[in-house]
Amino acid sequence: MIEGSADSGIGGKLTYGMVGGGAGAFIGDVHRKSIALDGMADIRAGCFSRSYDNTLATGKALGIAGDRLYKTFEEMAEAEAKRADKIDFVVIVTPNISHYPAAKAFLNKGINVVCDKPLCFEEAEAQELADLAKKNKLLFGVTYTYTGFPAVKHAREMIRKGEIGDIIYVTGEYPQDWLITPQEKEGSKQAEWRTDPKLAGKSNCVGDIGSHIENMISYVTGLKIKSLCARLDKIGPGRVLDDNATIMLEYAPGNTAKAGAKGVYWSSQVAMGYDNGLQFRVFGTKGGIEWRVEDPNYLKVSLLGKPRAVLSRGRDGFYPRAQSLSRIPSGHPEGYFEAMANIYKTYIGALIKQKAGQSLTEDDLDFPNAENGLDGVKFIGKCVESSQKGAVWVNF
């Protein structure tokens, strides 16, 4: 485990617990390492797996006291809430099916929640979680990791300041190739649950990675989807859920697109040659912006009447919010851990201020929240609805 050394400068370490993320899991360890990067919170409790042996082994390796290793998340929420030194927040990194009940259990016990995406299966569940967090005055984060990159935040600020004019068209794509072979039948736990509707929900590909495109475009552009037309394909033999999706969109008129805008998203897990190719392009009346996660420290910008430019993180005058989340000088690549750490730095910073009774600014709250999670769940549902009706346009 990486030990964070940086002083947050905000004061006072928080504590957290984790549900999921046992030995052999993917994203839980990424969360722990990213949180440790800034040294603002320590792990103190966990229910890391449905296997208690795994929870005990994972907890021991992380140095967690035995009485704070729990058999179920329900038991953990109950017991932690009674402690004088209860965790400040819980991180939920289980397969999608348990996001809703686990988040609800902790919110009901007055514990702040960070949950991975997609937030849950149904819109009504997501709405309930958002309402519960608000009612209990708790902070709810949803870890759409990729909006944590400084270059993404700079792109957002350029668009908000009108530098590329009115948005007319956007493209978002997220190709991967790991499911070109039937991994779900070859022992990959990650593939098994993602391709099983009981554990993943209504969609595999749109739920798992298309939801990142939806969140990214919404965050960067501020555009609101008006309607969409989706075709979800099941290319791998015997697959019940989608592994490739093509989506056309229309956006409502708004601050960044006075006449509204149009766009297209493509997500795929069967696109040979792509590891993790999340990318967006935003075209406006005065310029265009392009970013891809496999080269995340750079932002391609084309402004009318000016030479095309490639802006470099930490070097080329990023706006203050973006610059403040850049940790090392330009040319020293920052990546996935730092992007996730930026979400946590902001979320934990907001919790610290909230605990101290201080009011929170827009920058303090610049992390994906339950409402963003709700938008994601709605997006997945609308894509499935459109596709099932024969790829027809459906209102959002």
Ligand SMILES: NC(=O)c1ccc[n+]([C@@H]2O[C@H](COP(=O)([O-])OP(=O)(O)OC[C@H]3O[C@@H](n4cnc5c(N)ncnc54)[C@H](O)[C@@H]3O)[C@@H](O)[C@H]2O)c1
């Ligand atoms: N933000 C991102 O970029 C990103 C990336 C990958 C995965 N994810 C999301 O993270 C979640 C987990 O994905 P993963 O790839 O790490 O899955 P995984 O299968 O690798 O890990 C899931 C873990 O949860 C545990 N678990 C399952 N049910 C549990 C329960 N009821 N109580 C306690 N533990 C339980 C499993 O034992 C395992 O340790 C998914 O919702 C996925 O969509 C997000």
